[in-house]
Amino acid sequence: MATLRQLEYFVTVVDESSFTKAAELLHVTQPALSHQIRTLERSAGGPLLERLPRTVRLTPTGRAMLPHARAALADAERARCAARQAAGLEVGELQIATLYSLTLGVLPAALRRWRQTHPDVGIRLFEHRHTEELVEAMNAGEADVAVGAEPTDWSGVTRTLGTEELVVVVASDDPAATGDTIKLQDLADRAWVHYAPGHGLADVLDHACAQAGFEPRIAVRTEQTAAAPALAAAGLGPALVPDNILDGNLPRGSHVLRLDPPVRRTLTAYTRGEPDPLAAAFIDVLVWGEHAAGTRR
Amino acid sequence: MATLRQLEYFVTVVDESSFTKAAELLHVTQPALSHQIRTLERSAGGPLLERLPRTVRLTPTGRAMLPHARAALADAERARCAARQAAGLEVGELQIATLYSLTLGVLPAALRRWRQTHPDVGIRLFEHRHTEELVEAMNAGEADVAVGAEPTDWSGVTRTLGTEELVVVVASDDPAATGDTIKLQDLADRAWVHYAPGHGLADVLDHACAQAGFEPRIAVRTEQTAAAPALAAAGLGPALVPDNILDGNLPRGSHVLRLDPPVRRTLTAYTRGEPDPLAAAFIDVLVWGEHAAGTRR
DNA sequence: CCAAAGCCATAAGCTCAGATCATGGCAACG
DNA sequence: CGTTGCCATGATCTGAGCTTATGGCTTTGG
Incomplete structure (x- = not known):
């Protein structure tokens, strides 16, 4: 058999x-x-x-x-x-707290997979703009499990999921729209499609530029992660976005450049205490999803 | 999982x-x-x-x-x-050659089980009265697999299935219908419900009686294995039948006695050459069925 | 044309899952 | 009250399923 x-x-x-x-x-x-x-x-x-x-x-x-x-x-x-x-072990709902950009990025794939294995478990999403807000909400007991950047001084259980890579989106007719990779300092004098203050990716962009030796000039700020690639495609300037939010859906008239050296953000799942069976199962799905995403690059 | x-x-x-x-x-x-x-x-x-x-x-x-x-x-x-x-490994039909008494005995259970695991494989049964006839038919290429008493001088592949036990059926009001066991020589002076010459169980009965030191007088001969218990129940005399043909369906007005020492017949499945996958699978089912039948006594 | 990369198969060795035998505990039966 | 029936638990053994190492073949790129 x-x-x-x-x-x-x-x-x-x-x-x-x-x-x-x-x-x-x-x-x-x-x-x-x-x-x-x-x-x-x-x-x-x-x-x-x-x-x-x-x-x-x-x-x-x-x-x-x-x-x-x-x-x-x-x-x-x-x-x-x-x-x-x-047996009363399947609760009706799994509550997930996360960042806005992850709702667009790694979570859809993970949730798709989750639905296949747990079709009867509802999902409740709590979305936050940046990590501090996410940590506060989790400490306040908001959700079963959080997914985001690694929190500092987290007293509970954490599990590293992997990394997401940030890429630069520019308009197709942008002078930089040649080749596949670019150095961040080559965009030092550009005006950027930036994120609103307090947005999680604003810090990531600022930090990466600081590492490259410059402070980004700002063409426009957006509160929506998903808007950034579209604004870049419109020619407002380069945007730094997680590659997993593009996922084949490149805005028309845009060009993607990988950074050399790469800019990456480590993703973590964390719970206040030992994760309950459902949360643990979801974390496993996330780990699986991250692994699969890795092999597709 | x-x-x-x-x-x-x-x-x-x-x-x-x-x-x-x-x-x-x-x-x-x-x-x-x-x-x-x-x-x-x-x-x-x-x-x-x-x-x-x-x-x-x-x-x-x-x-x-x-x-x-x-x-x-x-x-x-x-x-x-x-x-x-x-893959072309499931043929439409499995051909089985066997003895009449086994069609009533061990085969129904085995075939029931077979149908559960191979619902799409047809069964063709060839029934024979005794072992010599069965062997001849198999040598003539009759069926895929034979089920019966162990053949002598069989040049192909044999597989022992186990033994079936012969019991004595008598009428309820028979003097012998007391207790659960009896010695065969205690029935030495009885007239028996016997089987027609050439019937496989005729030899079994004759041989058992010879072992017990007597030749059975004959009350009646039947060509049908299934008739023997009924005739015994009618009071014509004791009948020696495989216990598995009774299988809970005891004729009304009859009593079953086990023999001490037991009379048994070894059952064998045999093929001319190495059994093809279907025949091999059926033999496995037979082995399984014999084991299960044994536990029900 | 050749070296490197990609990809699956095979072999050897290790570990743990699944089996057996032995035993114990509990309930029912005579 | 002793025996029988039936399931659970523990110790031990074996083989299934794994990993690491290696090999063979094809494709790709310089």
Whole structure:
């Protein structure tokens, strides 16, 4: 009999079209994954996947198996959720406190994944402009778990999720819109699309420019993270934004430049005490999501 | 994540209302089963089963989980079958050659189980009166697998399934219908419900009586195995029948006596060459069924 | 054309999950 | 009250599933 683990491995390889990527997502090494798929193939009576250079594709045998494999995984998860709900362990809502920019950045992907595994758990989002505000709210008992930049002097439990990278968006016809990378000091005399005082990314931009030896002149300030790339595309000046809020949705008429050296922000999930089961599960999803995001760059 | 094994264990305990019986069916020891159910319960967040003296019952948590557990198991099996069919390994029909008495005895249970795991595989039965005939038919290429008494000088592959025990059926008002066991020689002067010459069980009865030191007088001969218990119940005399053809369906007005010492017939599955995957799978089911039948005595 | 990178498979070794055997505790039964 | 039935727990063993190391093949880029 196939194991759920094997079925999960198979489905993930199919979804990623790659053993290596699936192994990373699943937090096992590629040989372990390879071995399990092989075992599954022996049980199935033939190859499920055709190994091509740089990708894999489903065989007819694999195609026949895939929907049932997905169904088995879903039913097993439903079995667990149904039992836990009956046991009173599934609460109706997970409360998350976070920064505005993360609502646009890392959270959507994580929440998408969360919904797949916990379809019956509601989400309540508390959004804050910057880290101090977020920390205050958490200390005041606002949410189950916070997601943001690493707080200083946090007395509770923290878990590092990874880093997000900041990139520069400029208009397509901007003189700087050549090549893929740029040095921040090359934009020292530019007027920037900046963020409103107190906005979390304002500090990040100011700090990065200070490190590069200049103070940014201000073309415009916005309170909305999502507005920054659009304003940059409109030609008001360069904007520094987390690359994960772009995620393929580049404003028309804009150009993205990576910074050399890179500017990064470390992301952390933190709770006041030991996270309850739901919060812990969500943190795991966040860790997974961050890892997956990393492999796509 | 729960494993399919745990889900299977859980479902089987529910179906049998007993850890001990489920463990026997699943060919594991009771402590192993107990441990797996415990692990599943921890994942589910609470007890799935209420352990009562002499039985178990579902908790609300267990009741919530059960249908999804069944679904997951079914999906996993469908995944496997779909793949094997796509791989050309699922043929439309399994051909089984056997003895008449086994069609009434061990085969129904085995076929019931087979249908659960291979719902799409047809069964074709070839029934024979005794072993020589069965062997000839198999040598002539009749079926994929034969089930019967151990053949002599079989050049192919054999697999011992276990033994079936022969019991004596008498009428309720028969003088011998006292107690649960009897010695065969205590029935030496009785006229027996015998089987037609050439019937497989005729040899078994003759041989057993010869071992006990007498030749059975004949009250009546029947060509139908299933008729023997009924004739015995009618008072024509004792009949020697495999206990598994009774299987709880005792003819009205009859009494069953176990023999001391027991008379048994060894059952074997055999194929001409290495069994193909379907035949091998069926043999596994037979092995499983024999074990389960043994525990019900 | 060659070196490097990407990607999967295989082998050896390690660890822990899942099994067995032994035993104990509790309830029911005769 | 002793026996039987039944599940839980503990100690021990084994094999499944993992990691690390390595190899083979293809593709890519200089």
